[in-house]
Amino acid sequence: xxxxxxxxxxxxTCIADGVARVAEYCKREGLQFTPVRKRVLEILLHQHRSMxxxxxxxxLRAEGLGSQPPVAYxxxxxxxxxxxxxxxxxxxxxxxxxxxxxxHTPAFLICRKCNSVAEAFSEPDKGRLAKTAHDLGxxxxxxxxxxxxxxxNCTEAPA
Amino acid sequence: xxxxxxxxxxxxTCIADGVARVAEYCKREGLQFTPVRKRVLEILLHQHRSMxxxxxxxxLRAEGLGSQPPVAYxxxxxxxxxxxxxxxxxxxxxxxxxxxxxxHTPAFLICRKCNSVAEAFSEPDKGRLAKTAHDLGxxxxxxxxxxxxxxxNCTEAPA
DNA sequence: TTGATAAACGTCATATCATAACATATCAAT
DNA sequence: ATTGATATGTTATGATATGACGTTTATCAA
Ligand SMILES: [Zn+2]
Ligand SMILES: [Zn+2]
Ligand SMILES: [Zn+2]
Ligand SMILES: [Zn+2]
Numbered sequence: 001x002x003x004x005x006x007x008x009x010x011x012x013t014c015i016a017d018g019v020a021r022v023a024e025y026c027k028r029e030g031l032q033f034t035p036v037r038k039r040v041l042e043i044l045l046h047q048h049r050s051m052x053x054x055x056x057x058x059x060l061r062a063e064g065l066g067s068q069p070p071v072a073y074x075x076x077x078x079x080x081x082x083x084x085x086x087x088x089x090x091x092x093x094x095x096x097x098x099x100x101x102x103x104h105t106p107a108f109l110i111c112r113k114c115n116s117v118a119e120a121f122s123e124p125d126k127g128r129l130a131k132t133a134h135d136l137g138x139x140x141x142x143x144x145x146x147x148x149x150x151x152x153n154c155t156e157a158p159a
Numbered sequence: 160x161x162x163x164x165x166x167x168x169x170x171x172t173c174i175a176d177g178v179a180r181v182a183e184y185c186k187r188e189g190l191q192f193t194p195v196r197k198r199v200l201e202i203l204l205h206q207h208r209s210m211x212x213x214x215x216x217x218x219l220r221a222e223g224l225g226s227q228p229p230v231a232y233x234x235x236x237x238x239x240x241x242x243x244x245x246x247x248x249x250x251x252x253x254x255x256x257x258x259x260x261x262x263h264t265p266a267f268l269i270c271r272k273c274n275s276v277a278e279a280f281s282e283p284d285k286g287r288l289a290k291t292a293h294d295l296g297x298x299x300x301x302x303x304x305x306x307x308x309x310x311x312n313c314t315e316a317p318a
Numbered sequence: 319t320t321g322a323t324a325a326a327c328g329t330c331a332t333a334t335c336a337t338a339a340c341a342t343a344t345c346a347a348t
Numbered sequence: 349a350t351t352g353a354t355a356t357g358t359t360a361t362g363a364t365a366t367g368a369c370g371t372t373t374a375t376c377a378a
């Protein structure tokens with residue numbers, strides 16, 4: 001599957017499909033896809049950029065779905081833990097996963113101008129880092145890869 | 160150069176050498192290696208783990224070198240900007256660079272048990288991510304690579 | 319159906335991380 | 349000595365995240 005995020009596409013199906021896939025997965029796995037969790041995923045899917053927890057909370061609050069930080073953080077924890085969303089450490093923010101349900105190690109391309117985020121794949125088992133870790137006896141459990149730069153749209157139209 | 164951080168070594172020279180190298184570099188480049196900046200670097204070099212800004216600030220405060228957050232953050236900004244220290248995004252914390260003055264893209268091995276941090280090299284120009292970015296027309300300026308897991312010391316002595 | 323157990327939610331309070339703003343001091347170069 | 353740039357001291361506030369605890373809802377076995 002290819003990274004998306006810098007191209008035009010039909011976004012309504014993008015959201016609907018994403019929610020449907022996760023709903024199905026949750027049903028299969030016996031996970032509770034509650035209204036708040038579903039709504040937060042929809043909010044994240046609505047944009048190909050990352051959003052802060054408080055930004056999400058503002059929307060939830062306006063819709064009467066919760067007004068206190070733990071509401072947003074708990075929903076986000078659920079989504080991240082089950083692989084439906086990822087945290088962008090560089091930004092202290094969250095983004096919907098583009099391959100929910102698939103076991104993968106994401107890498108992110110973050111545009112520092114327009115804040116769009118594209119999810120790509122990293123290959124944690126290949127490359128020099130894996131070799132270094134192996135040589136040292138360090139057991140890697142999780143890898144964060146976040147590339148910051150300028151996306152194609154922003155390259156063409158410099159500010 | 161090889162990553163250190165999980166092995167025993169003479170730490171006093173580790174600190175002295177690190178400070179000396181940075182001092183020399185600053186002199187050459189016309190950078191002001193002020194007392195607070197020097198002390199923060201020493202504090203970071205003192206441990207092969209990352210430290211939060213407020214943890215550093217506590218030490219500075221006890222020594223009369225500054226008591227307000229901006230003092231620590233400004234010193235850290237200087238060190239990070241000039242490549243003498245790195246920020247660990249995953250931990251919102253900082254660590255001294257093991258190759259100051261050398262142009263490099265660091266990768267980190269973070270032990271989730273003992274919080275030790277080892278700096279290794281990543282190879283941003285190789286691998287799948289670079290290719291993906293190139294294909295998309297995304298210009299990468301900076302890459303964060305942080306691997307979380309269990310270091311050799313903690314593997315041997317499970318809690 | 320009902321009762322026990324676990325999971326999720328609502329809410330308040332607080333912890334932790336980070337920066338804006340502005341006045342003062344020091345440095346570097348003429 | 350003057351001056352412009354850089355660094356510091358300080359106050360205040362903003363932004364991100366979690367602990368705790370009581371209530372509600374879902375799950376499931378008896
Ligand atoms: Zn993903
Ligand atoms: Zn962009
Ligand atoms: Zn380094
Ligand atoms: Zn360890």
